[in-house]
Amino acid sequence: MIVAILGAGPAGMSCANACLSFGLKPVVIERGDHLGGAQRSNFHPNLWMLGFPGETGEQMTTRLAAHYRELPVTTHYRAEVTRVAASGDGFLLTLAGAEGVRTLSVQAIVLATGTRPRATPALERFAAECPRAIIGPLSDSIRDDIRDTDVLILGGGDNALDHALFLAERGNRAVVCTRARFSARKPFIATCRARGDIELREHCARPELGHGNERVTAAWANEQRAFDWLLVMYGYLPNTDVLAAFDPAIRPALSAGGYLHVDAWQRSGVPGIYAAGDITDTPQPSVPTAMAQGLTAARAAERDLVKS
Numbered sequence: 001m002i003v004a005i006l007g008a009g010p011a012g013m014s015c016a017n018a019c020l021s022f023g024l025k026p027v028v029i030e031r032g033d034h035l036g037g038a039q040r041s042n043f044h045p046n047l048w049m050l051g052f053p054g055e056t057g058e059q060m061t062t063r064l065a066a067h068y069r070e071l072p073v074t075t076h077y078r079a080e081v082t083r084v085a086a087s088g089d090g091f092l093l094t095l096a097g098a099e100g101v102r103t104l105s106v107q108a109i110v111l112a113t114g115t116r117p118r119a120t121p122a123l124e125r126f127a128a129e130c131p132r133a134i135i136g137p138l139s140d141s142i143r144d145d146i147r148d149t150d151v152l153i154l155g156g157g158d159n160a161l162d163h164a165l166f167l168a169e170r171g172n173r174a175v176v177c178t179r180a181r182f183s184a185r186k187p188f189i190a191t192c193r194a195r196g197d198i199e200l201r202e203h204c205a206r207p208e209l210g211h212g213n214e215r216v217t218a219a220w221a222n223e224q225r226a227f228d229w230l231l232v233m234y235g236y237l238p239n240t241d242v243l244a245a246f247d248p249a250i251r252p253a254l255s256a257g258g259y260l261h262v263d264a265w266q267r268s269g270v271p272g273i274y275a276a277g278d279i280t281d282t283p284q285p286s287v288p289t290a291m292a293q294g295l296t297a298a299r300a301a302e303r304d305l306v307k308s
């Protein structure tokens with residue numbers, strides 16, 4: 001019984017590991033060229049994984065990926081699923097990528113494609129033109145080089161304030177603007193408010209942006225300022241684009257918020273199709289949650305396929 005797992009983040013890797021325990025054969029299809037998903041470049045100490053205090057997301061990913069690499073799992077990197085059709089007792093997947101175009105016959109599919117940073121089309125265009133504008137978390141390649149700079153952060157959640165603190169602790173100054181109220185955890189807000197190098201602006205209109213001379217200019221109604229960096233931290237969107245490849249009769253339904261809706265067994269409602277991790281409408285996205293859901297999806301597949 002072959003289970004195709006889309007995505008090699010914590011949910012996908014955990015699902016593959018569990019499939020082996022349940023006697024299923026996992027085949028992992030990863031769009032990128034790496035294991036680990038969103039935590040791969042997270043340099044903040046992980047908050048939710050009990051037993052590894054102080055461990056950063058990067059370190060956690062290294063640990064999980066090292067174990068995963070030891071498993072007898074086929075992993076297709078830089079591969080896209082371009083079509084999924086019902087076929088006999090399962091599905092026929094068409095894959096395109098570094099290894100060319102191929103088909104794969106499987107009995108079950110687990111969607112574990114996670115999320116990507118959200119931005120407006122205008123901000124995406126701006127970031128494409130301006131190398132000093134970054135959508136989503138700071139990448140590992142530049143984060144340590146940002147010292148003694150002025151940073152404008154758009155967003156009001158945990159990630160926005162987490163980055164403001166990280167940057168301020170390294171001698172930078174941050175202005176954080178949110179259009180409504182800050183939705184970050186209260187301790188984050190209090191810590192940021194207590195610092196002279198972080199300015200929190202609530203009910204702040206989105207500024208007119210420009211760039212030149214390696215600086216970003218931001219103009220509000222009564223003020224214009226120049227910054228060295230712009231970070232856009234508007235949260236995340238589920239990676240459900242792959243569903244366009246599914247024939248309509250077997251395309252799982254999305255929740256009102258655009259996430260993949262699943263039951264407690266991670267079943268999507270389409271027999272043989274499951275989902276795990278941040279692509280689902282899970283109340284607390286995290287690595288432990290994603291890993292537990294990957295495990296549950298494997299268990300559900302085993303129960304549905306092997307015992308029926």
Ligand SMILES: Cc1cc2nc3c(=O)[nH]c(=O)nc-3n(C[C@H](O)[C@H](O)[C@H](O)COP(=O)(O)OP(=O)(O)OC[C@H]3O[C@@H](n4cnc5c(N)ncnc54)[C@H](O)[C@@H]3O)c2cc1C
Binds near residue numbers: 046276
């Ligand atoms: C800035 C930030 C900080 C966080 N801090 C913490 C923390 O401290 N502790 C914690 O536990 N959690 C934290 N999280 C949450 C945690 O990262 C996620 O809950 C977890 O990574 C979800 O795992 P996942 O496998 O569902 O998705 P992801 O980690 O997003 O992995 C999805 C994988 O699927 C791949 N993919 C996408 N589309 C396709 C496709 N069409 N086909 C094939 N592959 C595809 C992606 O390339 C990626 O490798 C944080 C998240 C962010 C963004």
